[in-house]
Amino acid sequence: MTIPLEEYPRPSLTIDLAVFTVVDAGNAPQLCLLVQDRTDPTGRALPGGFVHDRETVAQTVSRVLATKVGIDGELPSPPRLLRVFDDPDRDDRSWVVSVAHSLSLPEASLRGARGDLVPVRPDGRLEHEMGLLFDHDQIVEAALAALRERYDFRYRFRDTFPDPDRFLPPPYTTRQLRRLHEAVVGARLHKDNFARRMSPHLSAVQRNGQPVMSEGMRGRPAALYRPKTNRSKT
Structure with missing residues:
Protein backbone atom coordinates (compact mmCIF):
# COMPACT_ATOMS: atom_id res chain seq x y z
CA MET A 1 0.00 0.00 0.00
CA THR A 2 1.29 3.43 -0.94
CA ILE A 3 1.45 5.83 1.97
CA PRO A 4 0.24 9.36 1.07
CA LEU A 5 2.99 11.96 1.26
CA GLU A 6 1.06 14.00 3.83
CA GLU A 7 1.37 11.09 6.25
CA TYR A 8 5.14 11.48 6.48
CA PRO A 9 6.50 13.73 9.24
CA ARG A 10 8.17 16.82 7.82
CA PRO A 11 9.99 19.83 9.22
CA SER A 12 9.06 23.45 8.76
CA LEU A 13 11.41 25.27 6.40
CA THR A 14 12.87 28.69 7.14
CA ILE A 15 15.57 30.97 5.77
CA ASP A 16 18.04 32.97 7.87
CA LEU A 17 20.18 35.82 6.56
CA ALA A 18 23.65 36.87 7.70
CA VAL A 19 23.78 40.43 6.33
CA PHE A 20 27.26 42.00 6.39
CA THR A 21 28.42 45.52 5.67
CA VAL A 22 31.54 47.59 6.27
CA VAL A 23 30.82 50.86 8.05
CA ASP A 24 32.92 53.89 7.03
CA ALA A 25 34.63 51.73 4.41
CA GLY A 26 36.74 54.53 2.93
CA ASN A 27 38.15 55.93 6.18
CA ALA A 28 37.99 53.77 9.31
CA PRO A 29 36.42 50.53 8.07
CA GLN A 30 34.58 48.27 10.52
CA LEU A 31 32.96 44.99 9.52
CA CYS A 32 29.41 44.76 10.92
CA LEU A 33 26.52 42.29 10.94
CA LEU A 34 22.82 43.11 11.00
CA VAL A 35 21.15 41.76 14.16
CA GLN A 36 17.50 42.20 15.15
CA ASP A 37 15.45 42.03 18.32
CA ARG A 38 12.63 39.51 18.25
CA THR A 39 9.93 37.95 20.37
CA ASP A 40 8.54 34.41 20.58
CA PRO A 41 11.15 33.62 21.68
CA THR A 42 12.59 36.86 23.00
CA GLY A 43 16.19 37.57 22.12
CA ARG A 44 18.56 38.65 19.40
CA ALA A 45 18.70 36.92 16.05
CA LEU A 46 19.47 37.16 12.36
CA PRO A 47 16.67 38.28 10.03
CA GLY A 48 14.69 35.28 8.86
CA GLY A 49 11.29 33.82 8.14
CA PHE A 50 9.39 30.67 7.25
CA VAL A 51 8.91 29.59 3.65
CA HIS A 52 5.25 30.07 2.75
CA ASP A 53 3.06 27.58 0.89
CA ARG A 54 4.12 27.26 -2.78
CA GLU A 55 6.91 29.79 -2.27
CA THR A 56 10.49 29.22 -3.41
CA VAL A 57 13.45 29.77 -1.11
CA ALA A 58 14.60 32.68 -3.30
CA GLN A 59 11.16 34.29 -3.03
CA THR A 60 11.30 33.91 0.75
CA VAL A 61 14.70 35.61 0.86
CA SER A 62 13.32 38.56 -1.12
CA ARG A 63 10.21 38.76 1.07
CA VAL A 64 12.22 38.69 4.30
CA LEU A 65 14.53 41.41 3.01
CA ALA A 66 11.55 43.57 2.06
CA THR A 67 9.25 43.01 5.04
CA LYS A 68 11.65 42.31 7.92
CA VAL A 69 14.78 44.21 6.94
CA GLY A 70 13.28 47.00 4.87
CA ILE A 71 15.30 46.43 1.70
CA ASP A 72 13.37 46.09 -1.53
CA GLY A 73 14.39 46.13 -5.16
CA GLU A 74 17.59 45.17 -6.95
CA LEU A 75 20.61 44.39 -4.77
CA PRO A 76 24.23 45.38 -5.55
CA SER A 77 25.24 41.76 -4.90
CA PRO A 78 22.94 38.72 -4.73
CA PRO A 79 22.44 36.66 -1.56
CA ARG A 80 24.77 33.67 -1.37
CA LEU A 81 23.46 30.26 -0.38
CA LEU A 82 25.48 29.23 2.67
CA ARG A 83 24.27 25.79 3.69
CA VAL A 84 21.42 23.95 5.38
CA PHE A 85 21.27 23.92 9.18
CA ASP A 86 19.17 20.91 10.12
CA ASP A 87 19.89 19.90 13.72
CA PRO A 88 16.48 18.63 14.90
CA ASP A 89 16.99 20.44 18.21
CA ARG A 90 18.00 23.81 16.74
CA ASP A 91 14.58 25.34 17.57
CA ASP A 92 12.80 24.44 20.82
CA ARG A 93 9.40 25.33 19.35
CA SER A 94 9.31 22.78 16.55
CA TRP A 95 11.29 20.78 14.02
CA VAL A 96 12.68 23.54 11.81
CA VAL A 97 15.27 23.35 9.05
CA SER A 98 17.03 26.57 7.98
CA VAL A 99 18.40 27.30 4.52
CA ALA A 100 20.94 29.93 5.54
CA HIS A 101 22.20 32.68 3.23
CA SER A 102 24.77 35.43 3.51
CA LEU A 103 24.43 38.85 1.95
CA SER A 104 27.04 41.59 1.64
CA LEU A 105 25.89 45.17 1.09
CA PRO A 106 27.57 48.57 1.07
CA GLU A 107 26.68 50.72 4.05
CA ALA A 108 24.50 53.02 1.94
CA SER A 109 22.20 50.12 1.03
CA LEU A 110 21.44 49.50 4.71
CA ARG A 111 20.42 53.02 5.65
CA GLY A 112 17.01 52.73 7.24
CA ALA A 113 17.25 48.95 7.61
CA ARG A 114 15.56 47.45 10.66
CA GLY A 115 18.02 46.18 13.23
CA ASP A 116 21.44 47.04 14.59
CA LEU A 117 24.77 46.95 12.77
CA VAL A 118 26.88 45.08 15.30
CA PRO A 119 30.68 45.25 14.95
CA VAL A 120 32.43 41.95 14.25
CA ARG A 121 35.57 41.54 16.34
CA PRO A 122 38.81 40.19 14.81
CA ASP A 123 38.21 36.89 16.63
CA GLY A 124 34.82 36.59 14.92
CA ARG A 125 32.68 37.35 17.94
CA LEU A 126 29.99 40.02 17.87
CA GLU A 127 30.62 43.10 19.97
CA HIS A 128 28.34 43.35 23.06
CA GLU A 129 26.25 40.30 22.04
CA MET A 130 25.71 37.51 24.58
CA GLY A 131 24.66 34.89 22.06
CA LEU A 132 22.04 34.77 19.33
CA LEU A 133 18.90 32.65 19.36
CA PHE A 134 18.65 29.16 17.88
CA ASP A 135 21.89 28.21 16.10
CA HIS A 136 22.40 31.66 14.61
CA ASP A 137 25.88 31.94 16.12
CA GLN A 138 26.85 28.92 14.03
CA ILE A 139 25.34 30.52 10.93
CA VAL A 140 27.34 33.69 11.58
CA GLU A 141 30.51 31.65 12.04
CA ALA A 142 30.00 29.86 8.71
CA ALA A 143 29.06 33.06 6.87
CA LEU A 144 32.04 34.95 8.28
CA ALA A 145 34.45 32.15 7.31
CA ALA A 146 33.14 32.23 3.74
CA LEU A 147 33.37 36.03 3.59
CA ARG A 148 36.93 36.08 4.92
CA GLU A 149 37.97 33.40 2.45
CA ARG A 150 37.02 35.73 -0.39
CA TYR A 151 39.21 38.54 1.01
CA ASP A 152 42.21 36.94 2.68
CA PHE A 153 45.19 36.24 0.39
CA ARG A 154 47.45 34.83 3.11
Whole structure:
Protein backbone atom coordinates (compact mmCIF):
# COMPACT_ATOMS: atom_id res chain seq x y z
CA MET A 1 0.00 0.00 0.00
CA THR A 2 1.29 3.43 -0.94
CA ILE A 3 1.45 5.83 1.97
CA PRO A 4 0.24 9.36 1.07
CA LEU A 5 2.99 11.96 1.26
CA GLU A 6 1.06 14.00 3.83
CA GLU A 7 1.37 11.09 6.25
CA TYR A 8 5.14 11.48 6.48
CA PRO A 9 6.50 13.73 9.24
CA ARG A 10 8.17 16.82 7.82
CA PRO A 11 9.99 19.83 9.22
CA SER A 12 9.06 23.45 8.76
CA LEU A 13 11.41 25.27 6.40
CA THR A 14 12.87 28.69 7.14
CA ILE A 15 15.57 30.97 5.77
CA ASP A 16 18.04 32.97 7.87
CA LEU A 17 20.18 35.82 6.56
CA ALA A 18 23.65 36.87 7.70
CA VAL A 19 23.78 40.43 6.33
CA PHE A 20 27.26 42.00 6.39
CA THR A 21 28.42 45.52 5.67
CA VAL A 22 31.54 47.59 6.27
CA VAL A 23 30.82 50.86 8.05
CA ASP A 24 32.92 53.89 7.03
CA ALA A 25 34.63 51.73 4.41
CA GLY A 26 36.74 54.53 2.93
CA ASN A 27 38.15 55.93 6.18
CA ALA A 28 37.99 53.77 9.31
CA PRO A 29 36.42 50.53 8.07
CA GLN A 30 34.58 48.27 10.52
CA LEU A 31 32.96 44.99 9.52
CA CYS A 32 29.41 44.76 10.92
CA LEU A 33 26.52 42.29 10.94
CA LEU A 34 22.82 43.11 11.00
CA VAL A 35 21.15 41.76 14.16
CA GLN A 36 17.50 42.20 15.15
CA ASP A 37 15.45 42.03 18.32
CA ARG A 38 12.63 39.51 18.25
CA THR A 39 9.93 37.95 20.37
CA ASP A 40 8.54 34.41 20.58
CA PRO A 41 11.15 33.62 21.68
CA THR A 42 12.59 36.86 23.00
CA GLY A 43 16.19 37.57 22.12
CA ARG A 44 18.56 38.65 19.40
CA ALA A 45 18.70 36.92 16.05
CA LEU A 46 19.47 37.16 12.36
CA PRO A 47 16.67 38.28 10.03
CA GLY A 48 14.69 35.28 8.86
CA GLY A 49 11.29 33.82 8.14
CA PHE A 50 9.39 30.67 7.25
CA VAL A 51 8.91 29.59 3.65
CA HIS A 52 5.25 30.07 2.75
CA ASP A 53 3.06 27.58 0.89
CA ARG A 54 4.12 27.26 -2.78
CA GLU A 55 6.91 29.79 -2.27
CA THR A 56 10.49 29.22 -3.41
CA VAL A 57 13.45 29.77 -1.11
CA ALA A 58 14.60 32.68 -3.30
CA GLN A 59 11.16 34.29 -3.03
CA THR A 60 11.30 33.91 0.75
CA VAL A 61 14.70 35.61 0.86
CA SER A 62 13.32 38.56 -1.12
CA ARG A 63 10.21 38.76 1.07
CA VAL A 64 12.22 38.69 4.30
CA LEU A 65 14.53 41.41 3.01
CA ALA A 66 11.55 43.57 2.06
CA THR A 67 9.25 43.01 5.04
CA LYS A 68 11.65 42.31 7.92
CA VAL A 69 14.78 44.21 6.94
CA GLY A 70 13.28 47.00 4.87
CA ILE A 71 15.30 46.43 1.70
CA ASP A 72 13.37 46.09 -1.53
CA GLY A 73 14.39 46.13 -5.16
CA GLU A 74 17.59 45.17 -6.95
CA LEU A 75 20.61 44.39 -4.77
CA PRO A 76 24.23 45.38 -5.55
CA SER A 77 25.24 41.76 -4.90
CA PRO A 78 22.94 38.72 -4.73
CA PRO A 79 22.44 36.66 -1.56
CA ARG A 80 24.77 33.67 -1.37
CA LEU A 81 23.46 30.26 -0.38
CA LEU A 82 25.48 29.23 2.67
CA ARG A 83 24.27 25.79 3.69
CA VAL A 84 21.42 23.95 5.38
CA PHE A 85 21.27 23.92 9.18
CA ASP A 86 19.17 20.91 10.12
CA ASP A 87 19.89 19.90 13.72
CA PRO A 88 16.48 18.63 14.90
CA ASP A 89 16.99 20.44 18.21
CA ARG A 90 18.00 23.81 16.74
CA ASP A 91 14.58 25.34 17.57
CA ASP A 92 12.80 24.44 20.82
CA ARG A 93 9.40 25.33 19.35
CA SER A 94 9.31 22.78 16.55
CA TRP A 95 11.29 20.78 14.02
CA VAL A 96 12.68 23.54 11.81
CA VAL A 97 15.27 23.35 9.05
CA SER A 98 17.03 26.57 7.98
CA VAL A 99 18.40 27.30 4.52
CA ALA A 100 20.94 29.93 5.54
CA HIS A 101 22.20 32.68 3.23
CA SER A 102 24.77 35.43 3.51
CA LEU A 103 24.43 38.85 1.95
CA SER A 104 27.04 41.59 1.64
CA LEU A 105 25.89 45.17 1.09
CA PRO A 106 27.57 48.57 1.07
CA GLU A 107 26.68 50.72 4.05
CA ALA A 108 24.50 53.02 1.94
CA SER A 109 22.20 50.12 1.03
CA LEU A 110 21.44 49.50 4.71
CA ARG A 111 20.42 53.02 5.65
CA GLY A 112 17.01 52.73 7.24
CA ALA A 113 17.25 48.95 7.61
CA ARG A 114 15.56 47.45 10.66
CA GLY A 115 18.02 46.18 13.23
CA ASP A 116 21.44 47.04 14.59
CA LEU A 117 24.77 46.95 12.77
CA VAL A 118 26.88 45.08 15.30
CA PRO A 119 30.68 45.25 14.95
CA VAL A 120 32.43 41.95 14.25
CA ARG A 121 35.57 41.54 16.34
CA PRO A 122 38.81 40.19 14.81
CA ASP A 123 38.21 36.89 16.63
CA GLY A 124 34.82 36.59 14.92
CA ARG A 125 32.68 37.35 17.94
CA LEU A 126 29.99 40.02 17.87
CA GLU A 127 30.62 43.10 19.97
CA HIS A 128 28.34 43.35 23.06
CA GLU A 129 26.25 40.30 22.04
CA MET A 130 25.71 37.51 24.58
CA GLY A 131 24.66 34.89 22.06
CA LEU A 132 22.04 34.77 19.33
CA LEU A 133 18.90 32.65 19.36
CA PHE A 134 18.65 29.16 17.88
CA ASP A 135 21.89 28.21 16.10
CA HIS A 136 22.40 31.66 14.61
CA ASP A 137 25.88 31.94 16.12
CA GLN A 138 26.85 28.92 14.03
CA ILE A 139 25.34 30.52 10.93
CA VAL A 140 27.34 33.69 11.58
CA GLU A 141 30.51 31.65 12.04
CA ALA A 142 30.00 29.86 8.71
CA ALA A 143 29.06 33.06 6.87
CA LEU A 144 32.04 34.95 8.28
CA ALA A 145 34.45 32.15 7.31
CA ALA A 146 33.14 32.23 3.74
CA LEU A 147 33.37 36.03 3.59
CA ARG A 148 36.93 36.08 4.92
CA GLU A 149 37.97 33.40 2.45
CA ARG A 150 37.02 35.73 -0.39
CA TYR A 151 39.21 38.54 1.01
CA ASP A 152 42.21 36.94 2.68
CA PHE A 153 45.19 36.24 0.39
CA ARG A 154 47.45 34.83 3.11
CA TYR A 155 48.54 31.17 2.93
CA ARG A 156 46.97 30.66 -0.50
CA PHE A 157 48.00 30.94 -4.11
CA ARG A 158 44.82 31.61 -6.06
CA ASP A 159 43.77 35.12 -6.90
CA THR A 160 42.18 37.44 -4.39
CA PHE A 161 40.19 40.16 -6.11
CA PRO A 162 40.11 43.80 -5.00
CA ASP A 163 36.68 43.93 -3.38
CA PRO A 164 34.66 40.78 -4.18
CA ASP A 165 31.58 41.83 -2.18
CA ARG A 166 31.62 45.51 -3.28
CA PHE A 167 31.77 47.10 0.15
CA LEU A 168 33.92 50.02 -1.05
CA PRO A 169 32.67 52.07 -4.01
CA PRO A 170 35.48 52.84 -6.46
CA PRO A 171 37.65 54.72 -7.09
CA TYR A 172 39.87 54.11 -4.08
CA THR A 173 43.52 54.15 -3.09
CA THR A 174 45.45 50.95 -2.43
CA ARG A 175 45.64 51.98 1.23
CA GLN A 176 41.85 52.27 1.44
CA LEU A 177 41.53 48.89 -0.25
CA ARG A 178 44.05 47.25 2.08
CA ARG A 179 42.34 48.65 5.18
CA LEU A 180 39.03 47.29 3.87
CA HIS A 181 40.54 43.82 3.50
CA GLU A 182 42.02 44.08 6.99
CA ALA A 183 38.62 45.01 8.42
CA VAL A 184 37.04 41.96 6.78
CA VAL A 185 39.71 39.39 7.65
CA GLY A 186 40.37 40.80 11.12
CA ALA A 187 44.16 40.99 10.74
CA ARG A 188 46.90 43.29 9.49
CA LEU A 189 48.15 42.62 5.96
CA HIS A 190 51.64 43.28 4.64
CA LYS A 191 51.49 46.48 2.60
CA ASP A 192 53.87 45.48 -0.19
CA ASN A 193 52.50 41.94 -0.51
CA PHE A 194 48.99 43.32 -0.69
CA ALA A 195 49.88 45.86 -3.39
CA ARG A 196 51.61 43.15 -5.42
CA ARG A 197 48.62 40.81 -5.22
CA MET A 198 46.13 43.53 -6.13
CA SER A 199 48.13 45.17 -8.90
CA PRO A 200 47.08 42.81 -11.76
CA HIS A 201 43.42 43.46 -10.97
CA LEU A 202 43.48 47.28 -10.71
CA SER A 203 43.44 50.06 -13.29
CA ALA A 204 44.70 53.55 -12.45
CA VAL A 205 42.09 56.27 -12.91
CA GLN A 206 43.30 58.81 -15.45
CA ARG A 207 42.16 62.20 -16.65
CA ASN A 208 43.67 63.73 -19.79
CA GLY A 209 46.36 61.07 -19.71
CA GLN A 210 47.40 61.86 -16.15
CA PRO A 211 46.75 59.78 -13.01
CA VAL A 212 43.96 61.10 -10.79
CA MET A 213 45.03 61.56 -7.18
CA SER A 214 43.03 61.37 -3.98
CA GLU A 215 41.82 64.56 -2.35
CA GLY A 216 40.67 65.42 1.16
CA MET A 217 42.40 62.45 2.81
CA ARG A 218 45.05 62.34 5.49
CA GLY A 219 48.63 62.16 4.31
CA ARG A 220 49.96 62.73 0.83
CA PRO A 221 47.64 62.37 -2.18
CA ALA A 222 47.71 58.87 -3.65
CA ALA A 223 46.69 57.41 -6.99
CA LEU A 224 43.10 56.26 -7.38
CA TYR A 225 42.19 52.87 -8.85
CA ARG A 226 39.23 50.88 -10.14
CA PRO A 227 38.92 47.11 -10.47
CA LYS A 228 39.66 45.83 -13.96
CA THR A 229 36.67 44.68 -16.05
CA ASN A 230 34.32 42.38 -14.13
CA ARG A 231 36.83 39.99 -12.57
CA SER A 232 36.04 41.19 -9.04
CA LYS A 233 32.45 39.96 -9.36
CA THR A 234 32.57 36.57 -7.68
